[in-house]
Amino acid sequence: MVFYGKATNGRTGAAICVLLFAMLLAGCGSRPGPETLTTVAPPPGSKFVKIFVATNRAREEPDANIFTSNKAQSLNFAEFTIAVPPDHRAGRVEVAGIAGQSGFVVVGQRVLTSASFMDAIRRFEGGKGRQDVTVFVHGFNNSFQESLFRLAQVTADSGIDTPQVLFAWPSQARVSGYVADKEAVTFSRDYLAALLVGLAADANVRRIRLAGHSMGAWLTIETLRSLRLARRDDVIRRTEVALAAPDIDVEVFAQQLKVIGPLTPPMKILVAADDRALRASRLLSSSVARVGAIDVKDPRVQEAVAQARVQVIDISQLSSTDGLGHDRFVYLAGLYPKLAQQPALSNAGVFLLDAAGSLVTAPLQSTLLSGGAD
Template sequence: MRLTIAAPLLLSVALLVAGCSRPPDLVGIDNPEHPAESLPDVSRHRLFIITTREASEVVGALFSAERAPELGLASVDVTIPPNHEVGKVERPRRLPPDPRTEFAVVDPAIYKGESAFLSELNKELMKRKAGDRRILLFIHGYNTTTSDAILHLSQFVEDTGFTGVPVLFTWASAAKTPRYVYDLNSALVAREKLGEMANILAASRAEQVDILAHSMGTFLTMEGLVEAQQRGTLGTRGMINTVMLASPDIDIDLFRTQIAQLPRPVLNRMFLLVSKDDKALRVSRLIAGGVPRVGATDAAELEKLGLTVIDLSEIEDSSSGSHSKFTGSPEVVQLIGAGLNNVGAFSERSPQLRELIVGVPIRILGN
């Protein structure tokens, strides 16, 4: 029996490794011939970073896969090329990036303390009008570098038209397919820092926070919400607007216990994006001894938990594969953008959202 489980697991991991030649890190690498700052027709996003990673001296990395004892605070500017297509990341395969046709990540800044970080974050927030002073907090998943997370968040912000300020929480993923257990433990190490991060964001001038977590990042997010509930701080600041869990890599039995500990007002703001064809979660299930993962569970079963479920199982046009349809499918990105911009908060009863999903194989259950 051990051999029948191990063989497909090792084959799946080998195929993933063979199919994933990671492009280079690019943080802070500008193009001397075509500097990003000199191009007027690119989109630009200032992105703030809170991390449990150690700083890195490797060119382009900014932060490493090593775990840091204290939070790191930083920001970068990301430029999006004019040829950008919704649902895609035009990532350079060689350096330096060409910002005319590729994403570029420039002007990295490391902040030595919370006050300096908050000062810059507040400057960005106050550039927005009242009502738009919102934060989109992104918590990435397994097998992710700092560059990967920055690019995915920037693409998501661009494609959804989010008008607030993006903040990335990046934990110490090894960014290597076989190191799943290291990543899981890194997520657990990062859990104790979520309260500290929440205090920093609460001290800003943000009016609301939308949380978007992906894959193993959803496990970290749920653990953080449960801990906040146990401390008696969850929801007391009134800042959480939505909690979006994309492709949750969480043991379904653990998820039920997490849900049972959270108050109804928080659950009413929670949205699960799931897909039964999620190949990465099939591998996670094998690693977990066959226990189903939330992100590949039948949507109707999850709806019984009292949550709103967005079923993406029939979406086939994701450029980033079955595990990242939340960024890789133009239709899904449009849907999430509409929800983030408060068009009915993903309710099928909203006429605007009904228009978006006409002819698109997306099901919204609950709400």
Template sequence: MSLPRIRVSSCPKGPALAFALLALLSLVSGCASRAEGVLVPTTVEARGTSKVDVLVATTRKASDNPGILFSGERGKEPQVTEIAVSIPPETARKVGQVQWPKRLPADPAREFATLSVNELSLAQARHWVHGHLPKSRRVLVFVHGFNNRYEDAVYRFAQIVHDSGADVAPVLFTWPSRGSIFAYNYDKESTNYSRDALETMLRRVSEDPSVGEVTVMAHSMGSWLTMEALRQMAIRDGRVSPKIQNVILASPDLDVDVFGRQLDEMGKKRPNITLFVSQDDRALQLSRRISGNIDRLGQIDPRQEPYRSELEKSGITVLDLTALQSNDQLNHGKFAESPYVVKLLGNRLIAGQTVTDSSVGLGESIGAIALGTAQTVGGAASVAVSAPIAVFDSRTRRTYVEQVDRLGQTIGGTVQTAVGQ
């Protein structure tokens, strides 16, 4: 697959680029008020909380601080840990949000809290997977993105697992990110450093007879790492493991040229790939500027040629979240913060199903997924107003917006008007 690229002639240099970096830093500096060392287990209990058990594999270097566990530096050998995270009651939180402790010990009634931390051997890790496999025998592997500390990745993944209601054994792969907006190049090299370890982990999970299916979900720079690991697996083994059936790339910080080459080298028997993109992703705007002014995969407009034809030819499903509002000022984490999207993740994508169904109207299916309503025109209209997610599926060769337009014409244009609003 060859995805043509679009270059932008006006690129800030020198002071302009530094200003852009500082502006971006100011947007993400809000986390400075949260407590440090949140991975120290708490003994405080609260009613109505939920517990999420996560298996965490990492290529980070261990920290002497028990509340941090692993730093942003690179470790010599991968290590595995099981971590249990407490999620506050539904009455105390919004779906899609991580409620960070403001001080320690955390208050489980209002904040995320760590319940237990245990270092595991490889044999113990296999036993953990066996003990946490649901009836579906499905494993979800999550790979985080740029500017993530160890605890960032753990709590975010616990939130995704909880809010999506995914029926999976959750496995997190966290690589050495320094958690600094100014460490972009270090983080990028850390993904290269970690791709063999991720490939090995995916192979071990896939070769386990008790595992039936693996879904891999990656965010931002983690998409590069994921695609590289799968590409290496295909080259070594002749194909990606057939158990790895679905790959979800959310806001992928990935050069479109490189992505096309990775797809080609993975071969025809590759997993189903779903992309979450958003043209208003500010983090990817900056990434493009410091990466040679070549489009990032997570920021393309799938409605425009040549992308539309190339994506359709490759059988890739795209969910365009540009029109979706979220609390993320950078518009880089919509996939995890939108209640509609996390429900879609849990009900369809992580479960290995397609977003659309040729026997069900696209607008109708999205309505049922997002709101849990009956598959009716009314349901589609409601979602058109509250969750404008455009879906581009090569199987139907239509978009969500196009189908809503058709439905709108049959009911006097009501739905079409709602979308326009």
């Protein structure tokens, strides 16, 4: 079982420089600084979103929710209430104060312990009994506040009203920090596993919806692999998994899936063959194809998907705001109500979404679309 990518005619320094320059330009937009974590009054007409945080980033101060890129030796916990501006556009994270625009702001926060973190999740929205909990694992080159506001945006756009947990690992938040970030996600595996084990042990948590983006997808899969090897099948059985633009070597991924095995429901993988950020990652990784950029029209990919019993969704027709085609997943949040009504998306197989986010069966009409392998 191998997930194939398009062939590359070697690696050139010029190509790497061009793509890295494109990534730098894409990141030149306004990025929220630590000051955006200061609690302020909400603008009139705001929508409010609560985000819980579990992170192995170190706190700047013991009693403050400012998190650095340094590694902590134990999980830190927090709770934020975010105000989403009334003029918010789906898929975007508006930064307050830029060009006079309103933006995402923090209107409430608490420092939590492990015990108060779990208690806050149980009491979410007045305590509605057993409910699903989403855990989002951000990707490469993300500051803490960027990942916090991104999850707030996805939550607001989707309308989901269950607890949302950000697992924030210690990214350097720099394009030049790619290697350091890879080391940081390796460091973070046991911390994410501890979070999942804790959630799964709570009788009030029905299902864990685990989503990883980009390099965070690698962290997600490595954590699942370690849980399977540790025979924590009880945790994996209660976990649904989605990977967006996974920055994972295709051959490594195949080996990881052999250990993890098929999941119920099938693991979801969002891909786009024209993802320029993953193209840069490929060039930096000796031209080894990345899972998030596989070509779903390749018969070998379709065969591999059937064997692995996973669900691959091509989202290359969706819009992107980062100039690289790497953040298309954020637009799926607004499409969640429509996609949730698609029975086919409970099956393994290969699917395509059109620019409006509607499911397209052609040209991939095959047994894959009706459930994949036996």
